[in-house]
Amino acid sequence: MNPEHETHDTIDSAELKTCCANAYQSDLARVLLGDSFHPGGVKLTEHLGRLLGLSPQQRILDIASGQGMSAITLAQRFGCQVLGIDYGEEAVQKAMQAAEAAGVAHLVSFQQGDAERLPVPECTFDAVICECAFCTFPDKPTAAAEFMRVLKSGGRVGLSDLTRTGRVPDDLQGLLAWIACIADAQPVEEYTRYLTNAGLSIDLVETHDSALVEMVQQIQGKLLGVELLARIKKIELPPAIDFEQAKALAKSASTAIRARQFGYVVITAGKPA
Ligand SMILES: C[S@@+](CC[C@H](N)C(=O)[O-])C[C@H]1O[C@@H](n2cnc3c(N)ncnc32)[C@H](O)[C@@H]1O
Structure with missing residues (x-):
C-alpha cells in the first residue's frame, strides 16, 4: 500500500486497523513517542486516573493499550487491576514484557482484540480508559457502545x-494522517455525542492543547535523528511509513496545531447506576 495515494475512503476498516496497529507496535513508535503514545504522556494518564477516582480492587480496561505504558502506570499508581486490549499482536507481546519488567504482571495483563468487538463479557469493569485511539476507530458508534456494554453500573469512562x-486540511487526510490520529479527529461535541448516544452521561470536558503542541515539537525533533538511524540501518521503518511523507505530515500538523485547528481533550463520563 502506498500511503501517498491511499486515503481512508479507499481502504477498508480492517486494513486501517492493521496499518495503525503496525505503526504503533514498531520500534519507530517507541523512538518517536517515548514509552507513552499520547500527548501529555504518563502525567496525563495519572491525571485521568485521579479524575476517575481509581483505587485498589477496581478492574480497569485500557482500550487500545499500545505497548502498555498507561496500564502499567495505573496499576503502579492506583493499585488497580488493568486489562489492556490492543489490535496489534506484537504490541500485546511487548506490553506483557514491559509489565513483567515493571514488576506489575500480577496486576496487569494484555490481550489482542478489536475495540469495536471487545473480547470481554458485559458489566465487568469499574472504568474504561481510551487514550488517543478513539479517533482512529472506523466505527465510533460501535466502539462507544462497547464502552457502555463492558462497564458495570455506575462505571466510568x-x-x-x-x-x-x-x-481537516487536505494534506492531513491520508492514511498516515489517519494513523497519526489526525485525519478523523472529531470536534469535542462529536466525542461527547458518541458517548451520550451510547447511554453514557458526560461528567467533565477538559482541554489539554499545550500537551499536543509539545508532543508534535518533540516528534519533529526526533524525526531528524530517526532519519539518520534508518540510513545506517539501525532502525527499520514500518511498511506503511514513507519517511519524507512523515516529515511533511509533521510539518503540516505543526502548522495546523499552532493555528489552533487541532487540540487535545480529556472527557470523563459515567454509566448510570
Ligand atoms: C496512538 S496509539 C495509543 C496507545 C495507548 N493508548 C497510549 O496512549 O499509549 C493508538 C493505538 O490504538 C490501537 N488500535 C487502533 N485501532 C484499534 C482497534 N480497532 N482496536 C484495538 N486497538 C486499536 C493501535 O494498535 C495503537 O496501539
Whole structure:
C-alpha cells in the first residue's frame, strides 16, 4: 500500500486497523513517542486516573493499550487491576514484557482484540480508559457502545483524544494522517455525542492543547535523528511509513496545531447506576 495515494475512503476498516496497529507496535513508535503514545504522556494518564477516582480492587480496561505504558502506570499508581486490549499482536507481546519488567504482571495483563468487538463479557469493569485511539476507530458508534456494554453500573469512562475545530486540511487526510490520529479527529461535541448516544452521561470536558503542541515539537525533533538511524540501518521503518511523507505530515500538523485547528481533550463520563 502506498500511503501517498491511499486515503481512508479507499481502504477498508480492517486494513486501517492493521496499518495503525503496525505503526504503533514498531520500534519507530517507541523512538518517536517515548514509552507513552499520547500527548501529555504518563502525567496525563495519572491525571485521568485521579479524575476517575481509581483505587485498589477496581478492574480497569485500557482500550487500545499500545505497548502498555498507561496500564502499567495505573496499576503502579492506583493499585488497580488493568486489562489492556490492543489490535496489534506484537504490541500485546511487548506490553506483557514491559509489565513483567515493571514488576506489575500480577496486576496487569494484555490481550489482542478489536475495540469495536471487545473480547470481554458485559458489566465487568469499574472504568474504561481510551487514550488517543478513539479517533482512529472506523466505527465510533460501535466502539462507544462497547464502552457502555463492558462497564458495570455506575462505571466510568476516561477518554482522551485529538480534537479539530474546522475541516481537516487536505494534506492531513491520508492514511498516515489517519494513523497519526489526525485525519478523523472529531470536534469535542462529536466525542461527547458518541458517548451520550451510547447511554453514557458526560461528567467533565477538559482541554489539554499545550500537551499536543509539545508532543508534535518533540516528534519533529526526533524525526531528524530517526532519519539518520534508518540510513545506517539501525532502525527499520514500518511498511506503511514513507519517511519524507512523515516529515511533511509533521510539518503540516505543526502548522495546523499552532493555528489552533487541532487540540487535545480529556472527557470523563459515567454509566448510570
Ligand atoms: C496512538 S496509539 C495509543 C496507545 C495507548 N493508548 C497510549 O496512549 O499509549 C493508538 C493505538 O490504538 C490501537 N488500535 C487502533 N485501532 C484499534 C482497534 N480497532 N482496536 C484495538 N486497538 C486499536 C493501535 O494498535 C495503537 O496501539
